[in-house]
Amino acid sequence: VQVGTSHEAEYDSFLPLPERELISRIRRLSRRRIAGIATGRLIAGIGDDCAVVRIPAGHEALVTTDFSLEGVHFRREWHSPQFIGHRCLTRGLSDIAAMGGKPLAAFLSLALPAKIPQRWVDGFLEGLLKLAKQFNVPLAGGDTTQSPGKVLADIVVLGSVPTGKAVLRSGSRAGDRIYVTGDLGGAAAEVDLLYSRRGGKRTSSRRPSFVPRPRINLGRILRQRGIATAMIDISDGLSTDLSHICEESGVGAEVWVNAVPRADFHKRPVDLRSALHGGDAYELLFTAAKRTRVPAGIEGVKISAIGEITRGEGMTLVQSGGKKSPFKPQGWQYFG
Numbered sequence: 001v002q003v004g005t006s007h008e009a010e011y012d013s014f015l016p017l018p019e020r021e022l023i024s025r026i027r028r029l030s031r032r033r034i035a036g037i038a039t040g041r042l043i044a045g046i047g048d049d050c051a052v053v054r055i056p057a058g059h060e061a062l063v064t065t066d067f068s069l070e071g072v073h074f075r076r077e078w079h080s081p082q083f084i085g086h087r088c089l090t091r092g093l094s095d096i097a098a099m100g101g102k103p104l105a106a107f108l109s110l111a112l113p114a115k116i117p118q119r120w121v122d123g124f125l126e127g128l129l130k131l132a133k134q135f136n137v138p139l140a141g142g143d144t145t146q147s148p149g150k151v152l153a154d155i156v157v158l159g160s161v162p163t164g165k166a167v168l169r170s171g172s173r174a175g176d177r178i179y180v181t182g183d184l185g186g187a188a189a190e191v192d193l194l195y196s197r198r199g200g201k202r203t204s205s206r207r208p209s210f211v212p213r214p215r216i217n218l219g220r221i222l223r224q225r226g227i228a229t230a231m232i233d234i235s236d237g238l239s240t241d242l243s244h245i246c247e248e249s250g251v252g253a254e255v256w257v258n259a260v261p262r263a264d265f266h267k268r269p270v271d272l273r274s275a276l277h278g279g280d281a282y283e284l285l286f287t288a289a290k291r292t293r294v295p296a297g298i299e300g301v302k303i304s305a306i307g308e309i310t311r312g313e314g315m316t317l318v319q320s321g322g323k324k325s326p327f328k329p330q331g332w333q334y335f336g
């Protein structure tokens with residue numbers, strides 16, 4: 001297929017480009033973004049039936065897939081298309097980080113309503129491809145189709161990890177300490193604010209204060225140094241994601257309330273609910289044996305001890321005075 005320019009004039013139109021032109025455009029944009037990177041790794045990409053990706057010798061493949069659905073994971077009226085594209089890829093990269101892996105290639109399936117401006121689609125791709133470039137991840141394929149209703153984006157990320165070395169959710173043992181990277185609750189507090197303003201004069205957050213960074217390097221370092229016994233990324237909220245580690249490891253957990261690092265929002269720490277249950281943080285939650293020396297930070301990212309893995313089932317919150325209460329998974333969906 002000749003990469004046509006006939007539709008360039010329709011850049012500002014209120015309709016997305018027809019599928020063939022859209023794919024050509026994605027291919028062109030992604031080539032521009034990743035020119036010179038990933039050579040030798042990507043043997044065939046967009047334009048063939050399958051991508052052909054070389055897995056480094058002595059490594060295993062990691063594969064993750066994540067939906068970003070309009071009305072469930074984002075709202076077009078609240079966030080810029082660049083932010084939505086950025087977060088779409090962040091969700092995939094963050095999963096690779098949580099295994100201690102390295103991303104090799106990304107694949108995007110995009111269903112677009114008939115009446116969406118091509119400008120929006122371009123903004124989405126711009127945000128996604130900018131992040132892809134920062135992490136040296138080529139967009140190696142995907143699919144586009146028309147959606148009967150809203151925007152649906154599905155990101156697949158292929159990564160690799162040395163054979164047998166992936167950090168699983170199932171490795172926690174009683175007595176392990178629980179750690180998180182960065183601060184929690186910022187993105188959730190921001191969404192709460194958007195909700196509270198609904199019906200008010202301004203409801204958009206075109207420039208969100210909390211732009212998530214996938215913790216790829218941190219995840220790899222935690223694996224390489226043999227620090228993490230189990231790991232997960234906080235996409236659904238601390239309570240929900242910690243419960244996944246507990247379930248897979250067959251253990252319980254105690255979380256020290258005052259040790260949970262809260263993000264600052266409008267110059268004040270976010271409320272406890274946002275920090276304990278708020279999603280979209282994309283920080284890493286991991287456990288380490290008690291005797292393991294865990295640094296207070298790695299590559300400028302703070303690491304906080306927030307609790308301890310216990311025998312048996314269930315999670316408990318421990319107040320500073322020692323008072324204990326049940327800690328239930330309560331990650332919530334924001335945009336529905």
Ligand SMILES: [Mg+2]
Pocket residue numbers: 094095098232233235
């Ligand atoms: Mg995950």
